[in-house]
Amino acid sequence: MQWFQKLTSTIADSLWQKNCPICNRPADLILCRDCDRQIAAHQSPEFLQKDHPINPHIPLYSWGIYDGALKRAIAACKYENHPEIMQAIAIKIADQWQRSPMPNNTKKNLAIVPIPLHANKLKSRGFNQAEVAARQFCDRTGLRCYPQLLQRIKDTKAQMLTQSVTERQENLSQAFTAQVTPKQHQVILFDDIYTSGATIREAIATLSKANTKVCGVIVIARPQIPKAQKLKANS
Ligand SMILES: [Zn+2]
Numbered sequence: 001m002q003w004f005q006k007l008t009s010t011i012a013d014s015l016w017q018k019n020c021p022i023c024n025r026p027a028d029l030i031l032c033r034d035c036d037r038q039i040a041a042h043q044s045p046e047f048l049q050k051d052h053p054i055n056p057h058i059p060l061y062s063w064g065i066y067d068g069a070l071k072r073a074i075a076a077c078k079y080e081n082h083p084e085i086m087q088a089i090a091i092k093i094a095d096q097w098q099r100s101p102m103p104n105n106t107k108k109n110l111a112i113v114p115i116p117l118h119a120n121k122l123k124s125r126g127f128n129q130a131e132v133a134a135r136q137f138c139d140r141t142g143l144r145c146y147p148q149l150l151q152r153i154k155d156t157k158a159q160m161l162t163q164s165v166t167e168r169q170e171n172l173s174q175a176f177t178a179q180v181t182p183k184q185h186q187v188i189l190f191d192d193i194y195t196s197g198a199t200i201r202e203a204i205a206t207l208s209k210a211n212t213k214v215c216g217v218i219v220i221a222r223p224q225i226p227k228a229q230k231l232k233a234n235s
Helices: 002-016 033-040 068-079 083-098 104-108 119-125 129-141 165-172 198-209 227-234
Strands: 060-065 111-114 150-152 176-178 185-193 212-222
Touching: 033 068, 033 083, 060 083, 068 083, 068 129, 068 185, 068 212, 083 129, 083 212, 111 129, 129 185, 150 198, 165 198, 176 198, 185 198, 198 212
Parallel strands: 060 212, 111 185, 185 212
Antiparallel strands: 150 176
């Protein structure tokens, strides 16, 4: 009866298999092969962003370049209600992390803290994309996911909607609160997109007041800095 079991499981697979959330064609796992390839084409040449640490002690890791198919995939996840896209990308980041240069014994003791959404945004979107990705990342790497450590208490504007430096600073000021823990935690922050780094810096400041040390930041993507701007910044 082996053939019968095989046949029923094949039928069940084809009935339950969902289409690719980006293009709606049959998917291999979560995404179809074509979308997966297009997203992979935007992988950053280096995971560790040597040109742009958060500060001299906190490295930034970015899996991809925020552009093209990767940018569209992140938008489809957030605005078309497809959290599974984050899971597909998080698997790629986990594989990259396991190959990254940070020593394995350092990696083992770290917990992953996703950048939280404010309750209002969480209610309207239904999920926090950074947390979905962080949980999948932790499933794959065996690291502990610790989303309850940091909360967002201020319903901030998108930074790109702010008009001035002062408004940007005020917008994020005291945006977070963190659980104070007697034992110091060593954590890695996890977010979807890195732009100015202001949100991350505010989260680091809040966590450090609550006895938590941030050892690194992982993001799905950051925009590529134009070469001319890079040269100017280095000169
Ligand atoms: Zn597709």
